[in-house]
Amino acid sequence: MRPVARIIAHVLATTAVVACGGKTVDIPDEGAGTPTPNPTTTTTTSPTTTSVPPTPTFPPTPPVPTTPPTCTTAPRVLRGDGCTDLVYHACGTPAGVDASDGLDSKECSLVCNTGTAKPNQYWGCSAYLLDDQPGPSFNCYTCIEGRRPEGYVEPIVDATVAGWLAHAADLERVSIDAFQILQRELTFHGAPKAVVAEAARAEADEIRHARMMGNLAVREGASLAPVAVVHRAPRALLEIALENAVEGCIRETYGAVVAGYQAEHASRVDVRKLMTSIYRDETAHAELAWSVHEWLMGKLSRDERAQVELAMHEAIAELAASAAVPVPWEQQDRLGLPASDDARKLVRGLRVHLFMRELAA
Ligand SMILES: [Fe+2]
Ligand SMILES: [Fe+2]
Secondary structure, three states: OOOHHHHHHHHHHHOOOOOOOOOEOOOOOOOOOOOOOOOOOOOOOOOOOOOOOOOOOOOOOOOOOOOOOOOOOOOEEEEEOOOEEEEEOOOOOOOOOOOEOEOOHHHHHHHHOOOOOOOOOOOEEEEEOOOOOOOOEEEEEOOOOOOOOOOOOOOOOOOOHHHHHHHHHHHHHHHHHHHHHHHHHHHHOOOOHHHHHHHHHHHHHHHHHHHHHHHHHHHOOOOOOOOOOOOOOOOOHHHHHHHHHHHHHHHHHHHHHHHHHHHHHOOOHHHHHHHHHHHHHHHHHHHHHHHHHHHHHOOOOHHHHHHHHHHHHHHHHHHHHHHOOOOOHHHHHHHOOOOHHHHHHHHHHHHHHHHOHHHHO
8 A cells, every 4th residue: 555645745845856758748840830832833844845836825824822722621639538638730830839938828728729629628738749640739638636526527717816716616516526426336336434434534525625715716706607517326346446546546646746735835825724724635535545446456357457557657647748837927826836847846756656666665
């Protein structure tokens, strides 16, 4: 069993820098946006003639268009999951976007909000290079770390302090549903009573978080527009394990790290105070997620366990990519959110300590 609370505290204290692989790149723009040669301008040259000179009786040649045809292939979502849509721009990087120094909210709006499934629901993005596509692609993010239940509909996120608080309040609210569903499913599958009781405690924590975060968001001028989460019949163990691995073991664990960071760095006293409380509770939720993980893994087949492990590694790779997204200065300062350099260190530290058992033991 991983000493999760100790790992979270250690990552926060040291933000250890260890090199790791990743697929996100700074500038996948080589050759992208280069105008396609205009086939109409490469008109055939006159064939070499040696006998008959051209006559002046042909009608005038139609004028050649002076404007080359523009690329009209619309951006499209190559793949998407709960937190990230990968948007491919076949026509190259849009005008006004420079990925070499990261992508700000205006640039993300240009690359994420065109021809995509969830316009105006992305809070950040990063460039991404695909092996099998020549043009640039972009990861467009919809989630802030935390545990989201199945079927959660991401709200429209405003890139302001009030917008962040409103989104955080919404995630706290749906975490209540997530723990209600988890309790029901764990009970259905015969999980230990102590684990179910811990999930009930987590639900109570989330009720408190949702109220406090919601109050803070409303005081900041945000309006909350909650959408109800549908509770379905208990799912199979593999489905529960996949969700718990991604939403609990990875996202809630990282959520605890970020909450701890905010508790230290926010310039606003009310935010520091709230995040201190949330950090403590989210650390307990992360420990619960890993307890549930251990129990579930003991119930799964070898192939199913491999699927769960893979999902966790993909989730932390996604966190690593999202950590590269620039955070507006106002959010860094007032909310204490880590800038991308620190966020990357936090994710790296978490990755090392969660998955290198010899260090975590
Ligand atoms: Fe929470
Ligand atoms: Fe939580």
